[in-house]
Amino acid sequence: MSIRIQNISKSYGSTLALNKVSLSFNHRGVIGLLGPNGAGKTTLMKILTGYLSQWEGTIHVGDADLKLASKKIQRQVGYLPENNPLYPEMYVREYLSYVGDLYALKKAPIDQVIERTGLKNHAHKKIEFLSKGYRQRVGLAAALIHDPQYIILDEPTTGLDPNQVIEIRKLIQTLGKEKLVLLSTHILQEVEAVADQVVILNRGSVVLNEAVEALKKDDEQVVAVSFDYRVESVALQKIPFVKTVVNTSNFDYELTFDQDKDMRPAVFDFAHDNGLKILSLQQKIKGLEKRFNSLTQRD
DSSP states (O other), X not given: OOEEEEEEEEEETTEEEEEEEEEEEOSSEEEEEEOOTTSSHHHHHHHHTTSOOOOEEEEEETTEETTTSHHHHHTTEEEEOTTOOOOTTSBHHHHHHHHHHHTTOSSOOHHHHHHHTTOGGGTTSBGGGSOHHHHHHHHHHHHHTTOOSEEEEESTTTTXXXXXXXXXXXXXXXXXXXXXXXXXXXXXXXXXXXXXEEEEEETTEEEXXXXXXXXXXXXXXXXXEEESSOOOHHXXXXXXXXXXXXXXXXXXXXEEESOSSOOHHHHHHHHHHTTOOEEEEEEEEHHHHHHHHHHHOOO
């Protein structure tokens, strides 16, 4: 379901949070929403969920006007807030049944969302005994229980360990293949890893709205990799076409390549040949980092 945002403005007293924001999103894909603190990301999400009703401009979700059909549209939204409010004393299955009742579902697809979010082995546990990663999965399951047409995720991987981050990102990518996912985050690598389109807000205005693939063109190829052991930089420099190696922290490295071809397979081969396990592997968009910094610097 497509979303068309036209000239949205919102003020809190004398503070202008959003200033004539216009955006349009297709019916599926992952949209990365970036911006510094106070850029207007949270305000935009609150408007899209129907939580805020007083604002200027128009928003159409499909053919429906958000101001005229807010209740109808809210039933089509799945929302995972940053603090992920749950009832820790409830069991996972019990909580999802409760959420289904809130949506007045005749038969909530509890088993399906449990399977989809990887909660099958935890469905009969109390939420208070789950790790933060699995609590995030419960929040995602609750956001999906009513089969929404678009999903809003606010900092979904904050506080997770590296393995949990990878798992949640994979789930977000899967959701984006069939639904529209709006992902608000302050982590540039999050957008690089899962998003199809990136929107940067600054001081309430849209300063960048581009496809991630477009940002990668003519960009310096950098591969970020995390191993299970520390590796000497001189060893990594033996990978074909490596220009520079930077040990960013502990077992994390950034490799810059003098090559247009995707060099992640070469890094994978290096790890295999040297008995290393890769914990994460992704291409970085250095141009995104530079543009984010230049577009959001304050005077």
